[in-house]
Amino acid sequence: MSMKDYHVPVMLSECIEGLNIKSDGIYVDATFGGGGHSREVIKKLTAGRLFGVDQDEEARKNAEKFDTGKFTFIDSNFRYLKRFLKLEGVEKLDGLLADLGVSSHQIDEPERGFSTRYDAMLDMRMDRSQDLTAKKIINTYPGRELQLVLGNYGEIRNARTLADNIIRARIEAPVRTTGELVNILQRFVPPNKRNKYYAQVFQALRIEVNDELGALKDLLNQSADLLKSGGRLVIMAYHSLEDRLIKNFINTGSFEGREVKDFYGNSLKPFKAIARKPVMASDNEVRKNNRARSARLRIAEKI
Ligand SMILES: C[S@@+](CC[C@H](N)C(=O)[O-])C[C@H]1O[C@@H](n2cnc3c(N)ncnc32)[C@H](O)[C@@H]1O
Known part of the structure; x- marks a missing residue:
């Protein structure tokens, strides 16, 4: 099976552009999946490195096909990202990408129990x-x-x-x-x-x-600590509960949408949004890949 069958990456060029890749930078793809986004990031690196994260063993198998020269796979939930990067000696990042939810492969495998299309055990675990x-x-x-x-x-x-x-x-x-x-x-x-x-x-x-909202909150909080000033957060959500958390966190620094301020009233929000509205997939992409229809991409820069 080719990687293309595993999962067609959504808004690939928009995500890569959003990361604003420096060839010697350190990047994380928190949702490696079939590695569609990772492959494009690696192409742009010379002295830089990419860490790919996924909690699904099938994704780990895909990562085994990647050359480890500039790439390291982290077999974990992304909510523990900071801890794993520390073990790798990495404290700061130039960019972090997350393409949330499940891959087409996970949905299309009947025995994973994610789809109403097949009769299978009620499972739905990514890990x-x-x-x-x-x-x-x-x-x-x-x-x-x-x-x-x-x-x-x-x-x-x-x-x-x-x-x-x-x-x-x-x-x-x-x-x-x-x-x-x-x-x-x-x-x-x-x-x-x-x-x-x-x-x-x-x-x-x-x-x-999968405690998806809990894991996302942990990832967002850690991204604020991990990204360097000027580093990019590029994050794609497929339902409004996730998108709301991301939007609020980028715009205010809190998940509830209340601006976080210090004692003197100065804003403590860690990010500035690159655009007020989320980026949506083009009609052309949605025609070719229906999964892209509900994707909302938000790009922010660490202050
Ligand atoms: C939409 S797919 C990513 C597809 C990938 N961008 C590509 O182009 O192939 C999401 C992937 O993230 C993984 N994932 C979702 N939540 C995760 C979490 N909390 N920790 C680690 N991996 C997670 C899933 O197992 C799945 O493989």
């Missing part, structure tokens, strides 16, 4: 060595917690009713597969709204399984 799976959430979370996951992360309006019904169903028999979950869900929506509803529920579970 398959962790304990928490979607199956565990659906079958063990108390009703109130299930409701919060579905409501907050899936933005589902009838989250309480749905949570109650999942609990009723699991008392009869454990809900083990994506197909069994979809059977429960289909009672709650008219046929023409099914796909959107399923996608919302699956998104909610995926975010909870």
